[in-house]
Amino acid sequence: MLYALLCCHDEAVDTSWTKEEDDALLAKRRRVTDPLAAQGKLHASIRLMPTTAATTVRIGREPVVLDGPFAETKEALLGVYLVDCASLEEAIALAQQIGRDENVVFEIRPVRHYRPQANFKEAAV
């Protein structure tokens, strides 16, 4: 089963990390995700820009375009891991490993449909 691990975090904290703290955190996570990628189980990892870069569009008779994220919650969606796991237990364990020692929340969502586009390469942006 393919799972999306939605990584949610208090954005004020996320943008308060120093570069060193941020680098250390990413390095720590990659110690978990790199082996997964090597096994072919990590399909994608996405890091989103802060919600200050977000735009919300409400589709209706008159579409409304708003600055900022859809919901004004303290915890914002900051990234997504798309991973192959044999079970929910495995996905939970994985989320715990990736987020170890962090004050972070993972929402684990089984993926219903996933169509990778073969012509896309890894992108920094």
Added chain:
Amino acid sequence: VTEIAWIDPLLRSARPQAVGALLRYFRDLDQAEEAFQEACLRALKNWPVNGPPRDATSWLILVGRNVALDDVRRRSKSEPLPEDAVVSDLGDAEADIAERLDNSHYRDDVLRLLFICCHPDLPATQQIALALRVVSGLSVKEIARAFLVSEAAMEQRITRAKSRVARADVPFEAPGAVERAERLAAVAAVIYLVFNEGYSASGGTVHVRLPLCEEAIRLARLLLALFPGEPEIIGLTALILLQHARAPARLDDDGDIILLEDQDRALWNRDMIAEGLALIEKAVRHRRPGPYQVQAAIAGVHAHALRPEDTDWAEIDGLYATLERLQPSPVVTLNRAVAVSKLRGPQAALAMIEPLAGPLAGYFHFFGVKGGLLMQLGRAAEARIAFDQAIALAHTPAEAAHIRLHLDRLIKASQPA
């Protein structure tokens, strides 16, 4: 130590909102700061044991307020002392009820705090120092180091600023729309000052002081999160990000300035550029152009160009023309002249800056640009005079060294081979 490493960013990020709310309670900057400090000490004791509260900021506000109130009671001796444990074991449920922060309240708290620190009555150096101390929570020592002054001098500067804003009597009611816009503009200006202070130090030996730049980015993001639909705040954030993206390429190993066209663009921070460009797109949709947005757009054009020769100078010229209209200033015209020199040659640019000689008589960059243009025109003797004037006006050794480099080239070129 690693076990509580997560607490630090939590306290740091809660600070503006918590101190802002405590300031609303106590109406005194020192008292608000002390209360927050005390709450942080309790958090360091309590959180490693009980885990972080669900809403760390509310927890800190409530604990800070209670501690300060207890302190008042203790001093007045009218009531028996509460057990320390009563306060420090406070559950989050309680904190949630006590201080459910509705967003507008929170917004005005933080804006008020920022505005008090950026009060127009204060000279710029005091504004910056106070904002860094109170809002960012940098230590006096850190700020002193950033400004290359002694700790005692910085302490005094901050104390003076505090007593000055205390006399300024900023109203504590929720501001009206006009007042809010004024506060926003004042705060934005100081955030940009903080960034510039880090970007090109006025005096001292270090030319790029990264902690100040990073702090400015954090403050801009904080302000933007509070006012997500303000195009000028979007523009300010974009501008700072785009300029800071170039920081890794701005100085060589000796700390000398590398001009934009000579920078190794592979060193530019692509993440910051992407975010800055995304923000410009958002701002433009509002169709309410302002100086920060236009300056961000100019930085964006540079960021787009992978090689200097790919730079769209016509676009930059047009943007500077817009900026001249929005915010007429000889410095803007001087910058536009650089774009004009690329488009129509040094002669046209020189003609454009001639009328600026009066207003920019004390401006380092004026003579730098002038010297550069004269050099391109082969007027070496005049270029030399301009460069000498630039060196006399340089604020940092890096600025002076950069001009000296031009002079050396001139001297070499004038010597027979």
